[in-house]
Amino acid sequence: MSDLLVLQGLRRSYGDVVALNDLSFEVAAGQVVGFLGPNGAGKTTTMRAIFGLTDLDAGSVLWNGRPVGHADRRRFGYMPEERGLYPGMLVGQQLEYLGRLHGLSLHDAAEATSTWLERLEVADRRDSKVEVLSHGNQQRVQLAAALGHNPDLLVLDEPLSGLDPAGIDAIGKVLVEQARNGCCVLLSSHQLDMMEELCDSVTIIDHGRLVVSGSVDELATSGARRLQVRVEGDRNGDWANALAGVTVSERTGGAVRILLEDSVDSDVVLRAAMMAGRVTEFTFTRRRLSEVFREALE
């Protein structure tokens, strides 16, 4: 049986502030699930609830149908939003220590440390103190700490923030590989383009409430038809605003992305674009994750 994390009706408030409002969703094994929402939407509170780091007013966190217990959490990997490592401790010793707290033997912890430092390209920093590492390398070490015990569930809060493109690629590759090997992966990020590439499905929340959930492919093909049109000398797409049933959703790189209502004929749109100038691009496109996100929160 493949693993399954179920969050069921989570509620949590801090005084008058409602952090989680009847939030429910699932993370299945073999999938990378993007957990999206604006700042203060309740993502971190949700992730903390999975690890029992915050008490819930109501709801439950289930792992394979049972409430998550201490033994289950030893098989989970966690990378909190505010990174947490001992600044003065050597990288290798720190990873071995954390691995052993997750139940690994000394030998297995040492082996896993070597493996993951190698994989994440920081093997040469094994004997360095964490505090002397660059932000990106600290991030890699933090990820190694979450991965060292080969977890069944990985929960990563903003793992890509502050990383250079090479770092994002390296970490992204590892996360997808983990999912393909049967791990449940839940990660949050504000880098929606990256999330679109990495994730199999996404869950978007706002004010602690579920707004949208589904596979990236489903969400990309759902909703209104959309066109990406590039007209020489026109970056704003003012020509499209004049058309009935047409909405400009995004202006990006000199092109405009427009939504068409069902009744609108695309030929009409093309003619209007040609009237505005020379058309160099006119393509039906999928809905981007950034558009899904924006439209969900409108």
Place this chain on the structure above:
Amino acid sequence: MKTTLIVVVVAALVVVRLTLFRARRRRKSAQSAERTAQSNADTSTRTTPSTRWNAVEAAFGDVGLVAGREIRERLRGRIFRVGTIIMLLAVSAAIVIPTLHKNNTNGTSLQKIGVVGTLSPVTRDLVLAAAQSNSDTVRFVPEATVAIAKSQLKSGASYFAIIHSDEVLLEQPATEASSPADPGLVNEVAEYLGVVIAYHDAHLTAAQAAAVTNSKAVPIRTLVASSKGTASTPSIIGIVLLFLMLTQYCTWIMIGVMQEKSSRVVEVLLATVRPIQLLGGKVLGIGLVALGQALLLVGVALGLGAAVGSNVLHGSAPLGLLAELAWLVLGYAFYCWVYAAAGSMAERQDQVQTLALPLSIPILFGYIYSITVASSGSPNAFYDFLAYFPPTAPFCMSVLVGLGRATWWEFVASALISIAATAGMAMLASRIYRRAVLRTGGRVSLRVLFNRRSA
């Protein structure tokens, strides 16, 4: 001989320090090579002591692992090593220096005895016999009058004086560290003088023989008021060390908890370890380091005391030292939870200092009051009460034991009260820790600490 011993002790400490330094350098230089070898090494080739130590850690589960990390990190710290060496030197000095007052003659102490009046041959032989049994040599200093004897005592020309064969006079009690007189010799001479008087009075008849048997020592009078009943010097040193160690180790706990909170590593740890395990491991690890250091100090104190003939082994001093050791453990057990809870409420060094000040007040009060009482030797009823009050009991009960004013059951009763208070404090501290340690970005209010929900 004693000077030689001091030199040997200092040399030994320097050698230990150098050995540690060189070992560290060797380790560093070999690290990269070791790393390469390690990655290819068979499990069985890993260092045996390390494996054994890790097995011990594992046997205690998560608490053992956390405690093991604490022990390694503390022992590795320069502050701990330097602090231990300084404390060893201080204890050694406190034990050895007082004994240097007594001059050496081939390992025996030369005692200058003033004599006012005539010393009969029998009395003289008895004094010499007493000196021999105390490993002392004796030089008699004839003095014409009691006034001259007093001035000789004050100047140090004589260590004690025999006045007309029926009284022994000293400047201050022989048991005082600054007194050059051998307390054993003084007591024995006083007893012998009493015997001589008894013989003289009894004329050796049967009844007189009984009188001889029941003879009592003549009074030992001092020019300076006797401080009979005051705690011995080692006991006061023990109180000072108890204070230093309690504050040092509890501050370590507080700073350690604060650092885990401020570095946010606590969130990673609590995702897999229960709060009580994390806190318990930290308390246990630092506590074992404290106990190890204290045992080392007591061991050195007793060993050195025996070697140089210090009065550290006389009277109630060893009992006082052991009581202080026991109260270090009990005091640490009580205060570590208080400091841990406070550390979980702080996020910065300045907040730690603000919190540490009020927490240190009962420790400081108990310490200063105890030093005063130990010096005067006269505890009052309030002090007796404080010996049963857990925050001050570590100091007050130790002093009462040193003064011989506490019975075993009083000691046990105080310890049991302290243990019960510690259990309550541990529960309260765990609750505060769980609620406060994950809350960042502002001061944690009491409402939050005692609210139904945690973080």
